[in-house]
Amino acid sequence: MELTSPSPIAAVRLRPVRLSRERARAYRELAAWWLGSRLLVLAAAAVVQVAGWPRAGWHPSLFRHPFVLLTWWDGRWYGIVAKRGYLLVQGRFSQTAFFPFFPVLERAGHLLGLPVDVAGVLIAHLGFLAGLLAAYELARAYLPEADARRSSIYLAIFPFGFVFSMAYPEGVVLPLVALAGVLVLRERWLAAGICAAAATLARPEGILLAVPIGACALRRWGRLDQWSRTRAVAAVLAAPAALGSFSAYLWWALGDPLAWTKAEQAWGRSFSATGVYRALVALAEAPAHHNTWLYRDAGFCALYLLLLGVALRARLPRSWVAAGLGMVLLPLASGSFTSDARFGLLALPVFWGLAVLGRRPRVHRAVLCAGPALLAAAMLMIPLRFP
């Protein structure tokens, strides 16, 4: 296994920003993988809807509500935020658990004449395409070109990647996370900070971008001038500031700056020192509570940790691995493994680790064969359990 990788600084200096032939070919290939994987997801969603899985008569007509499956679960909540804004009902499921950036985009799409649900699915799809390309660009800074391309291909066909086709914010956060990384390597501090802030406004995991941005700023601090240092500090603080702005907004709109954490409690989530222990207890008691779906999320969590370990062993940047670790493990501190499979999708070093393993042809072939099959099969889960 090849463990060497070019240094990020050298990579940025050596590779021109303009679209080289190699890059254009990679973009075309990744766009093809995006198109193929999304067609597979859409086809599977259509089959599930037409077949009436798991209960006939429950699904609306495909012609009246095409791909309704992609707007279910949290997608409905984001739609409600886009249409009506926030409202907190103490002790009950409330919109305030859902971060605002994706509904803002849905609302913008609605103002352009699209139904909110259609706008959400369309934004998620386009965002995912941008995300694959941006993730490739970021991976190129740390990995050989073939590995970088493979990491984005694996992301496109990852079994849980059907979420990137749903009216969920992951499709928007992915390009923002990757772009923040690319921009910070090019010392475009303010642009990186804005991406980190937007990612945090869409998903709270975005705040972890402060770790790789901070690490990069620290590494280059000595040779930065005063103005660059100022912008670097702003980039590090941008994500926490965006989270603060969400609290400020909730305070202004509802009179409760912590409304988003209170709403999480209705879903059985509350951050505490014993959160991980409670998550493990819940996992042990899952069969007794008829919640065996929790093992799906716990299984993906274990896979993510394994791949982060591979990324660390391949000497990929520790700051990115630490951020990825936070994305996978911090949700457990809220007392549940629920949805951890989805949260880990934004941890890019997971896919870098998979790309490192994919240097072995047998592993590469296995991922290429199993990925699309599992991706299509995963669509069957949507009516049964939220992602």
Next chain:
Amino acid sequence: MRRLAVVTPFLGGAALAALIAAAAFAVQATLATPTLGDRNGAREIAVLDAHRRLAAAEVVPWSRRPLTALYAERKGKGLLRVGRDRIECAGLHARLVSGPAEPQSHVVIEADLGCGQLLAAELRARLLGDAHVVPRRIVYRGHPAYSFRVNDHGPVVSLVVAPRSLRPYGVRFAGRVRAYSLLRLG
């Protein structure tokens, strides 16, 4: 001077981050803000949720004495007694457990008149749907009060509450049958 050079990037960076936060706030401000009625509706649900027992006296015009409805929640399901009838309420569903066979709409009306859980669930469905909660200022049995409609379809069911505390006074029902119930929180 040297200390100033060290501190300046941090102060400037914090100021720039604050500008980014302000821009983020402005982006969020493009979302719709809840109306005062919706906010009161949300508060009312919390008031109803906070009380697991509710006593209701149902008053129908042709009856000499009000029927007494007693509501108690047990294991997530509300049980409402109206005379000899027993109605089970869960979420938006009301089911006649015992008593004379009645159309489902009557069962729901009976439940609406005395089941805090069902009232809260209907109010919640309204808040998540396309309708708004619009409070009307009224005088109810000599007291100033707010009345707001809780359901979107069918006959009008309005919850009458105290203006500040939002403590429920009663429920008004106006369809082919006009009735009201007096609520008492337990």
